[in-house]
Amino acid sequence: MIEMDAIRKIYRTQHVETHALTDFTITIDDGEFVSVMGPSGSGKTTLLNIAGLLDTFEHGRYLLDGEDVSRLSDRQMSAIRNQKIGFIFQSFNLIPDLNVFDNVDVPLRYRGMKGNERRAAINKALEVVGLSARTKHYPAQLSGGQQQRVAVARALVGTPSLILADEPTGNLDSAMANDVMDLLETINNMETTIVMVTHEPELAARAQRRLHLLDGRLIDLEADDRPTPLVARTDGSPSARV
Amino acid sequence: MFGYLIRIALLSLRRNPVLSTLLIAAIALGVAVSTAFVTVYYVYSGNPIPSKSESLFYVQMDSWDPNRPYSRRRPELPPEQITYRDMQGIMASDIPTYHSGMFVAGLTIHPPDAGQRPFRERARMCFADFFPMFEVPFAYGGGWGRESDRGPEPVVVIDAATNDRVFGGGDSVGKTLRIEDRVFTVAGVLAPWRPSPRYYDPHNGPNQKPEAIYIPFEFVREFEVYPGGNHLIWDDSDGNTFEEHLTSEGVWIQMWVQLDTPEQRQAYADFLDAYVMEQKKLGRFGRPLNNRLLDVMQWLRHREVVPEEATGMLVISLLFLLVCAVNLIGILLGKFLARAPEVGVRRALGASRTSVFLQHIVECQLIGVIGGLFGLGLSALVLRLINRLLDNSGQFGLDLPMVAAGIGLSLVAGLVAGLYPAWRVCRVAPAIHLKLQ
Numbered sequence: 001m002i003e004m005d006a007i008r009k010i011y012r013t014q015h016v017e018t019h020a021l022t023d024f025t026i027t028i029d030d031g032e033f034v035s036v037m038g039p040s041g042s043g044k045t046t047l048l049n050i051a052g053l054l055d056t057f058e059h060g061r062y063l064l065d066g067e068d069v070s071r072l073s074d075r076q077m078s079a080i081r082n083q084k085i086g087f088i089f090q091s092f093n094l095i096p097d098l099n100v101f102d103n104v105d106v107p108l109r110y111r112g113m114k115g116n117e118r119r120a121a122i123n124k125a126l127e128v129v130g131l132s133a134r135t136k137h138y139p140a141q142l143s144g145g146q147q148q149r150v151a152v153a154r155a156l157v158g159t160p161s162l163i164l165a166d167e168p169t170g171n172l173d174s175a176m177a178n179d180v181m182d183l184l185e186t187i188n189n190m191e192t193t194i195v196m197v198t199h200e201p202e203l204a205a206r207a208q209r210r211l212h213l214l215d216g217r218l219i220d221l222e223a224d225d226r227p228t229p230l231v232a233r234t235d236g237s238p239s240a241r242v
Numbered sequence: 243m244f245g246y247l248i249r250i251a252l253l254s255l256r257r258n259p260v261l262s263t264l265l266i267a268a269i270a271l272g273v274a275v276s277t278a279f280v281t282v283y284y285v286y287s288g289n290p291i292p293s294k295s296e297s298l299f300y301v302q303m304d305s306w307d308p309n310r311p312y313s314r315r316r317p318e319l320p321p322e323q324i325t326y327r328d329m330q331g332i333m334a335s336d337i338p339t340y341h342s343g344m345f346v347a348g349l350t351i352h353p354p355d356a357g358q359r360p361f362r363e364r365a366r367m368c369f370a371d372f373f374p375m376f377e378v379p380f381a382y383g384g385g386w387g388r389e390s391d392r393g394p395e396p397v398v399v400i401d402a403a404t405n406d407r408v409f410g411g412g413d414s415v416g417k418t419l420r421i422e423d424r425v426f427t428v429a430g431v432l433a434p435w436r437p438s439p440r441y442y443d444p445h446n447g448p449n450q451k452p453e454a455i456y457i458p459f460e461f462v463r464e465f466e467v468y469p470g471g472n473h474l475i476w477d478d479s480d481g482n483t484f485e486e487h488l489t490s491e492g493v494w495i496q497m498w499v500q501l502d503t504p505e506q507r508q509a510y511a512d513f514l515d516a517y518v519m520e521q522k523k524l525g526r527f528g529r530p531l532n533n534r535l536l537d538v539m540q541w542l543r544h545r546e547v548v549p550e551e552a553t554g555m556l557v558i559s560l561l562f563l564l565v566c567a568v569n570l571i572g573i574l575l576g577k578f579l580a581r582a583p584e585v586g587v588r589r590a591l592g593a594s595r596t597s598v599f600l601q602h603i604v605e606c607q608l609i610g611v612i613g614g615l616f617g618l619g620l621s622a623l624v625l626r627l628i629n630r631l632l633d634n635s636g637q638f639g640l641d642l643p644m645v646a647a648g649i650g651l652s653l654v655a656g657l658v659a660g661l662y663p664a665w666r667v668c669r670v671a672p673a674i675h676l677k678l679q
Binding site for chain 1: 253256586587588590591592596671672673676
């Protein structure tokens with residue numbers, strides 16, 4: 001699903017250069033559920049942004065579903081985001097003026113689907129997240145957990161092959177967080193690849209594979225107490241020491 | 243997708259009604275002023291008779307002082323009207339499809355109802371061809387026949403207002419009314435007719451309404467009517483008697499002809515030349531041969547019917563609209579950039595930069611159109627005010643082309659105001675805002 005090879009991402013300001021990802025290499029297979037952990041500033045969100053074609057990188061190669069996306073135009077990348085990727089954010093990022101139905105509708109609008117097809121897909125997605133009865137509610141009328149469920153429905157309504165979740169439970173209490181994790185597992189069981197950034201080890205442990213980032217590099221915390229830089233494996237094994 | 247973009251734009255406008263009202267008001271004000279003055283310019287500069295403007299010709303002949311040109315500023319120009327003698331001479335031609343000399347005069351009308359007082363009205367003294375030549379519309383009856391010119395027979399065409407005033411409206415054909423000392427029979431009642439500008443006689447005010455009554459030209463002798471418009475003379479031939487006035491070198495008659503084919507035009511030009519050469523032999527027309535046939539639009543340009551003030555106000559009003567639109571750029575930029583997190587979400591969900599750009603341009607255009615509609619309403623009020631100031635009762639009004647122009651101006655204003663903010667917001671890096679929302 002995802003093949004990144006020696007990706008380098010540097011943020012530059014007038015005086016400072018920050019290496020967000022350094023020679024980052026990883027392969028994530030179709031249908032995997034991968035969690036990404038690491039301290040703040042370790043590059044987790046940058047990894048998701050690049051994986052989701054929301055940010056560019058200076059060096060390296062990125063194959064998404066076998067397609068080199070390094071040099072695509074904005075329109076091509078937008079189409080890929082629309083058709084292959086679903087996003088779930090920590091703060092839900094629902095559009096406050098739109099009701100639940102219309103929020104879930106947003107990605108389908110950019111796909112040019114017909115009205116009846118869109119309605120069917122939206123109703124199905126809301127059914128999966130258990131919010132069929134709240135289609136007319138606005139985000140402000142929902143609890144945090146319900147809002148995140150709407151966000152999940154919006155992410156999966158276009159039946160993407162990859163879902164990128166950036167701390168999806170960060171703003172939820174533990175009960176709601178578990179609900180959302182259950183949902184993600186359900187979605188993963190439908191052969192959807194999930195990459196989830198989280199700070200919570202117990203949630204990360206529910207993924208099939210855990211990645212740890214530090215200073216823009218993958219490390220192996222399971223093999224040693226001390227962080228050790230890794231390059232990710234390409235054969236599906238847990239990780240390979242440098 | 244367009245319907246969806248309109249819906250998003252409406253939601254955005256509802257989100258901040260005060261700001262939206264300000265934006266719409268700014269566009270409305272700009273559109274109101276600019277549409278009003280575009281309309282004024284359009285009325286002044288428009289073609290008042292598009293179907294025939296290239297076949298109607300105004301006749302000029304240089305019978306002026308041999309020692310001094312008619313216009314010192316432009317010595318090549320002949321006088322703008324002709325003498326009675328010359329009108330009679332060239333009315334003898336059978337080359338034009340239609341032709342008519344004419345002038346405006348003030349005549350007294352005596353209504354048949356003894357209870358009504360006599361009143362003075364502006365009258366056009368003209369020939370039978372005036373009506374078909376200028377495609378004058380009739381509500382009842384029509385113009386008089388050419389045979390009535392020769393008598394002349396006491397027939398009159400009246401406008402709707404005079405018909406209402408004298409006869410209480412309705413079909414008054416065949417009814418009689420006294421004009422000066424003669425009883426005239428009504429041949430026709432005009433339908434509403436308001437050529438703008440009044441091209442057939444811009445000497446006497448291009449913004450004036452057409453005259454209230456029309457009678458055969460040759461009553462000029464019986465009534466001894468002096469022209470109510472311009473009457474210029476370069477020698478002392480005008481004398482003391484009315485007959486001397488008619489045979490003088492004074493120019494006071496407008497002459498129009500309809501020439502439908504190039505051959506007809508050439509033949510009539512040759513006829514005019516021959517007429518003048520004949521007159522030269524009689525000791526008149528001491529200046530070089532200088533006959534002119536100007537079609538309607540050439541004639542209006544020559545008369546500079548579009549006042550400089552109208553052109554100036556047009557430019558100023560368009561600049562005012564531009565200033566309104568430019569002032570909105572900053573407000574829209576702030577409004578759009580405040581929405582960057584939502585744009586980030588839409589970009590993540592598949593909106594391309596073009597989609598985001600279009601979404602915001604549609605919002606600007608919606609502001610423009612709503613502002614434009616209010617502006618058109620205001621513009622109608624401004625035009626009413628201008629009409630009142632110029633005392634010409636409804637010459638300036640919003641017709642379909644002007645409504646379209648108003649909407650067009652509002653769309654352009656919306657585009658000018660929104661282009662840069664929409665471009666900026668579509669360049670927003672989505673990744674930066676997704677974490678912040």
